[in-house]
Each structure stands twice: as structure tokens, then as C-alpha cells.
Amino acid sequence: MAYKITDECISCGACEAECKNEAISEGETIYTIDPEKCTECVGIAEASRCAEVCPIDGCCTPDPEHKETKEQLLEKWRKLHPGEEPASGTY
Ligand code: SF4
Ligand code: SF4
Known part of the structure; x- marks a missing residue:
């Protein structure tokens, strides 16, 4: 499930470099x-990095309008990173 950012965002920018x-x-x-690029951090990290660094609780949150399986998220990651291998323990 892709993540989304809610209106509580204060535009601090902390999340951008983490993705x-x-x-x-x-x-x-x-x-x-961009839901076409968010893999819920599958392939990258064990937990969603944007949510971890965001100073506002619940501001980076799963988007129920973009439900996907772990397999779909890993496939999305592979298309974004051709030739690379996903980080272990992230999928
Ligand atoms: S940091 Fe992870 S969860 Fe957040 S937008 Fe990027 S891929 Fe999605
Ligand atoms: S870290 Fe949180 S508050 Fe800062 S820009 Fe990202 S979503 Fe907005």
C-alpha cells in the first residue's frame, strides 16, 4: 500500500531525502x-522511512486507496531499480 502525506504536513522537507x-x-x-513510486519501503528499509523521520505523528500514513501486496510492492521496486537487489529483510 503506497503511503500518503496528510494536510498536517508542515513542509519541513525531512522525508524527501529519506525516500x-x-x-x-x-x-x-x-x-x-507519488503512489507509482512508493513501495512502502519494500526493497529499501524494514519500516517506512518517511513516517520514521516525520516530526508529525500520523502525517505519513498508508493510503487505503492504493492497496498492494508485498509481492506487488517488490515488483514495483524492481522496476524502479533495474539491476539492483532489494535490501535483505525488507520484503
Ligand atoms: S520513504 Fe518509503 S514509505 Fe515513504 S514514500 Fe518513500 S517508499 Fe514510500
Ligand atoms: S517530514 Fe512530515 S512534515 Fe516534514 S515535509 Fe515530510 S511529511 Fe511534511
Whole structure:
């Protein structure tokens, strides 16, 4: 399930550099996550890095409108990182 950023975002920018899928960018009012690139950190880390670094609890949260299985998320990661191997313990 891709993550999303809620309206509580204070645009601190901390999450952007943490996303190794480059799924996060600065929007007009808040930061946003591209669901085509968010793998819920499958392939990258054991837990969602954006949620871990965000100073606002619950601001980076799973988006129920983008439900995906772990297998689908890993496939998405592989398409984003051709020729690379996913980090162990992340899928
Ligand atoms: S959950 Fe991971 S992949 Fe998704 S936006 Fe956050 S840091 Fe990026
Ligand atoms: S870390 Fe949280 S508050 Fe900061 S830009 Fe990202 S989503 Fe917004």
C-alpha cells in the first residue's frame, strides 16, 4: 500500500531525502508522495522511512486507496531499480 502525506504536513522537507525511490516531492502547500513510486519501503528499509523521520505523528500514513501486496510492492521496486537487489529483510 503506497503511503500518503496528510494536510498536517508542515513542509519541513525531512522525508524527501529519506525516500530512496524518489517518491516524495514538494507540492504547492504540502509534500506529496507519488503512489507509482512508493513501495512502502519494500526493497529499501524494514519500516517506512518517511513516517520514521516525520516530526508529525500520523502525517505519513498508508493510503487505503492504493492497496498492494508485498509481492506487488517488490515488483514495483524492481522496476524502479533495474539491476539492483532489494535490501535483505525488507520484503
Ligand atoms: S514509505 Fe518509503 S517508499 Fe514510500 S514514500 Fe515513504 S520513504 Fe518513500
Ligand atoms: S517530514 Fe512530515 S512534515 Fe516534514 S515535509 Fe515530510 S511529511 Fe511534511
